Amino acid sequence: MLVAAALVQGTRRLEKSVGMVANGEDDAIHQVRVSCRRLRSDLKLFRRLLAGDWATELRSDLAALAQACGEARDLEVIAALVRESITSEDNEEHVDTILTALTAGLDRAAGRSADVVLGDATKDLIATLDAIAAAPDLKPKADKPCSEVLPQLLQSATEKFTQQADRLKPWSADDDWHEVRLLAKRVRYAADTSASVLGDEAKATAAHAATYQELLGQHQDHCAAADALTAMADDAAAQDDPELSFTLGRLTERHRAARKPLREQFLSLYHRP
Known part of the structure; x- marks a missing residue:
C-alpha cells in the first residue's frame, strides 16, 4: 500500500534527521525541516484517500516542528549569503559587526531548535506516525489501483x-x-x-x-x-x-x-x- 509505505519512509527520514541533531551533525536542523515538509506534502497528496481528521492534526504538528527549525536555517543561509556579497569596498569593521550579530543569532536559534527537536513532543509525534503508518485509516477509494x-x-x-x-x-x-x-x-x-x-x-x-x-x-x-x-x-x-x-x-x-x-x-x- 503506497500510502502506508510513504508514511513509513517519511517517518524513518524524520527519525534519522532527529538523530543527526542529537549527534550534532552538520545540516541536521535543515534535514529535520525537510523531513517535515516531505511528510506534510505526502499527507496533502493523499488527502482525498484519508479518512478522519488524523492527517490534518499530523500536518499541523509537523508544521510546528518545521517552524521551530525555521529561524536557525534562515539565519544560516542569510549569514552565508552576506559573506558572499561582501566586497573590498565595504567597511571591514562594520562587516565584522554584522557577521558577529548574525552568527550569535544563529547560535541562539540553533539551540532553541535543538531543544524542540529533541523534546518529548517530537518523540510523541514520531511514535504517533509509527502507529498510523502501520494501519492508516483510509477511504474506500484508496482500494483502487x-x-x-x-x-x-x-x-x-x-x-x-x-x-x-x-x-x-x-x-x-x-x-x-x-x-x-x-x-x-x-x-x-x-x-x-x-x-x-x-x-x-x-x-x-x-x-x-x-x-x-x-x-x-x-x-x-x-x-x-x-x-x-x-x-x-x-x-x-x-x-x-x-x-x-x-x-x-x-x-x-x-x-x-x-x-x-x-x-x-x-x-x-x-x-x-
Missing part, C-alpha cells in the same frame, strides 16, 4: 503550481514568488512519491519541479537576506549609528538586485516552448 489514482492526485498538485506560476510577472511581489516556490516543492515531492508507480513521466515532472524550486529558492534566500539586513539597518539607525546603517543598506540593495536575474531566468525557463 495506484496507477488509476496517482495521476489524478499528481495532476491536482501540478495544476495549482501552474495556476500561480502563470500569474508571475517580473514585478510581482516577493510573497507571490515565494508561494510559487512552495507549490513547486509540493509538485516535486508528490512526483517523487509517485515515481515508483508512474515511472519516467513522474520522474521528469519531479526533475522540472526541482529546477524551478532551486531557482525560486535562491530568490527567496535573497529576499530573506534583504529583509534581515533591513531590520538590522533600522536598529542601527535607532541606535544613532548612521555609518553602520549605510553599510547595511548597501548590502541590502545587493540582495534586492540579485532577485532580477533569477526572476528572468525562471520566467524564461517556465515559458519555454
